[in-house]
Amino acid sequence: MNRPVLEVRDLTKVYGTGEATVHALRGVSLTVQRGDYVAIMGSSGSGKSTLMNILGALDVPSDGTYLLDGVDVSRLADRQLALARNRLIGFIFQAFNLIPRTSAVANVELPLAYAGVKPKERRRRALAALDVVGLADRARHEPNQLSGGQQQRVAVARALVTEPALLLADEPTGNLDSRSTEDVLNVFDQLNASGRTIVLITHETEVGDRAKRLIRLVDGRVIQDLRQSPILAGRHSR
Amino acid sequence: MSFYEVVRFALRGLSANKLRSSLTMLGILIGVAAVILLVAVGNGSAKAISDRIEALGTNTITVMSAGRGGSTNTALTEDMATGLTDTTLAPDVKSVSPVVSTSTTLTYGGTDHDVNAFVGTTPGWFAASNTPVGSGAAFTADDEAQGRRVVVIGQTVAQELFPGLSPLNKQITVGGALFTVVGVLQEKSSTGFQDSNDTAIAPLTAVRQVLTGYGALNSILVEAKNPDKVDAVQSEVATVLNEKMGLAPTTSSANAPYRIQNASQLLQTQTQTADTFTTLLGAVAAISLLVGGIGITNIMLVTVTERTREIGIRKALGAPRRVILTQFLIEATLLSVIGGALGVAAALIGSRFSIVGVKPVIVPSSIALALGVSIAIGLFFGGLPASRAARLRPIDALRYE
Incomplete structure (x- = not known):
């Protein structure tokens, strides 16, 4: 069964009405297969964030279809939508979006709690996910006691703890210095190597170079869809 | 979840x-x-x-003289008080207590205390005025009849004259005569600026003999049989007093030479x-x-x-x-x-x-x-x-x- 993880057709998104109408997306079609590593690049205002929010089921398109793991997301009710966000998607934000004053491990446990996993199992899997991102020793720290890179890695652990089909990252390195960027990208390389599907958006070429496939977005349209051989971490500076 | x-x-x-x-x-x-x-x-x-207000007694009325000076016309006399006990003219009256009151100095063992209200009355006054005796006993009708010099003192007086002592059976000097303390009143809440515990109660006859003389009464406290009868008693009292004072029976309270104070009206207000x-x-x-x-x-x-x-x-x-x-x-x-x-x-x-x-x-x-x-x-x-x-x-x- 070779069903694509993600398939969008003729996606459009319009904000506002009348004079103030903004066409953020003007018919984007895109298919992502299991195990792929896709980087979406574009300048600010190109619609890449809008696309990402729709892919993450955080926002709804004005028109077009979105099949997530073969399910039409636009037809889901709130309850099923919550389930889809919980089980199928791991979303990583540019601003980390950890719950404040809550320990790293509790943050990572959160999606599992909403999935109904038992507390003991939850703790075990959360610690395992933190181990994957190399932060097992910081499990008890609260977000404000962690550096930006560490916070983003906690967010990555939170995104992958439910073992979703799709990892979505909205400018995951946008708020990070080069060293932390490297840490986070290494985690992504590892995850992709172990078979996870990753879609990220970025405006930094060195981040885009690490992906297997590069999509360029201008004015809400895909203008380039390129398969490339990723530049591996070893060849990158450090 | x-x-x-x-x-x-x-x-x-x-x-x-x-x-x-x-x-x-x-x-x-x-x-x-x-x-x-x-x-x-x-x-x-x-x-x-x-x-x-309740401490004042709710089923009593107080008759006071409205006149100035000691004119016999307007003075309240003991005869009037006796007249109010007439069961045919005043059937709803339970008790009548004539009251004289004066301020004087009490002395015990070198300690002086000025008391504002040294009251001479009859034993029925204690019940009518809602002033129960705490320790000891009130004086009896016999004490009153014989003019025995006994006294019941208020809490303030007891504390002033007998700090830390039991005042019972002690003798205090009042106006040059010795009075024996037979009882102490219960603590009473004050009705106004005056301390209602700063008082002493003695038989009417003894007080008249020693202190006030045999002039007019200060007031007459009339107790009704029950609170509902207060208004009836008030009109009965007015009738009796009008007759005793030789006034027309229809004289209204406004120009009568006495005033009737009704505690239940006060309470209502x-x-x-x-x-x-x-x-x-x-x-x-x-x-x-x-x-x-x-x-x-x-x-x-x-x-x-x-x-x-x-x-x-x-x-x-x-x-x-x-x-x-x-x-x-x-x-x-x-x-x-x-x-x-x-x-x-x-x-x-x-x-x-x-x-x-x-x-x-x-x-x-x-x-x-x-x-x-x-x-x-x-x-x-x-x-x-x-x-x-x-x-x-x-x-x-x-x-x-």
């Missing part, structure tokens, strides 16, 4: 923001406590007023005053409840709205609307219930102290009202923004600043 888990989430949410949670609770606490205490103070002062007072305080309480409610509304709205972003994160992680709503409702419930309960506790503690001279008396319904209103407001204004935020698309909640 089980309900128990949601409760744990709510508790974690509250403990993650201890300062905010405690300030919210403080706001609710003050709102609730203020309403309960205000009503309690109002109720307490109303009660104090009616207690003081004062009860109306107290009712007005209670209404006024109810209005004040309603306003403070409103103000407190707006305060709680404000705190709840800010607390939840500030967390819209957090709600967005939780939704993005796959929290169903119901779970988010339940969590925030439980948080709001805990805050309002704990804050409200602490407010009730604070009000109960506060009511143990007297506030600006008034001993507050808690009105149970005010507790229910204050608690009910603040919990309802807390739940509504905690739940409303939470449900609004939970209904938002995650991206809109996340963008909320």
Whole structure:
């Protein structure tokens, strides 16, 4: 069964009405297969964030279809939508979006709690996910006691703890210095190597170079869809 | 996700923001406590007023001379007092106590004490004027008939003349004569500026003999058979007095040479005053409840709205609307219930102290009202923004600043 993880057709998104109408997306079609590593690049205002929010089921398109793991997301009710966000998607934000004053491990446990996993199992899997991102020793720290890179890695652990089909990252390195960027990208390389599907958006070429496939977005349209051989971490500076 | 888990989430949410949670609770606490205490103070002062009036006796009337000087026409005499005991002319009278009163100096073992009201009367006065004897006994009708020099003293007099001693059977000097203390009155609440415990009561005959002489009476205390008969007694007394003084039977009280004071009328007036007072305080309480409610509304709205972003994160992680709503409702419930309960506790503690001279008396319904209103407001204004935020698309909640 070779069903694509993600398939969008003729996606459009319009904000506002009348004079103030903004066409953020003007018919984007895109298919992502299991195990792929896709980087979406574009300048600010190109619609890449809008696309990402729709892919993450955080926002709804004005028109077009979105099949997530073969399910039409636009037809889901709130309850099923919550389930889809919980089980199928791991979303990583540019601003980390950890719950404040809550320990790293509790943050990572959160999606599992909403999935109904038992507390003991939850703790075990959360610690395992933190181990994957190399932060097992910081499990008890609260977000404000962690550096930006560490916070983003906690967010990555939170995104992958439910073992979703799709990892979505909205400018995951946008708020990070080069060293932390490297840490986070290494985690992504590892995850992709172990078979996870990753879609990220970025405006930094060195981040885009690490992906297997590069999509360029201008004015809400895909203008380039390129398969490339990723530049591996070893060849990158450090 | 089980309900128990949601409760744990709510508790974690509250403990993650201890300062905010405690300030919210403080706001609710003050709102609730203020309403309960205000009503309690109002109720307490109303009660104090009616207690003081009741202490005067509710089924008595007092006849006083309205005349100036000692003109025989206007003076109250013992003969008039006796006339009032006539069962055919005044069938509703239970007892009549003629009263003379003067101020004098009491001396015991070198200690002097000036007493404002040294009262000479008959034994029936104690019951009629609602002035029970605490220790010892009142003097008897026999003492009165024989003119024995015995005296019952008030608490203030006892403390002044006999500090730390039992005054019973001690002899005090009054106007050059020795009086034996046979009893001490119970502590009585004061009716005004005068200390009603600063008094001494002796048989009418003895007081007249030693102090006042055999002139006019100061007043006559007439006790009705029951409080409903006070008005009847008043007219009976007027008839008898008019006859004794040789006035026309129809002479109205306004130009009669005596005045009749009716404690039950006084009580009625004062009860109306107290009712007005209670209404006024109810209005004040309603306003403070409103103000407190707006305060709680404000705190709840800010607390939840500030967390819209957090709600967005939780939704993005796959929290169903119901779970988010339940969590925030439980948080709001805990805050309002704990804050409200602490407010009730604070009000109960506060009511143990007297506030600006008034001993507050808690009105149970005010507790229910204050608690009910603040919990309802807390739940509504905690739940409303939470449900609004939970209904938002995650991206809109996340963008909320």
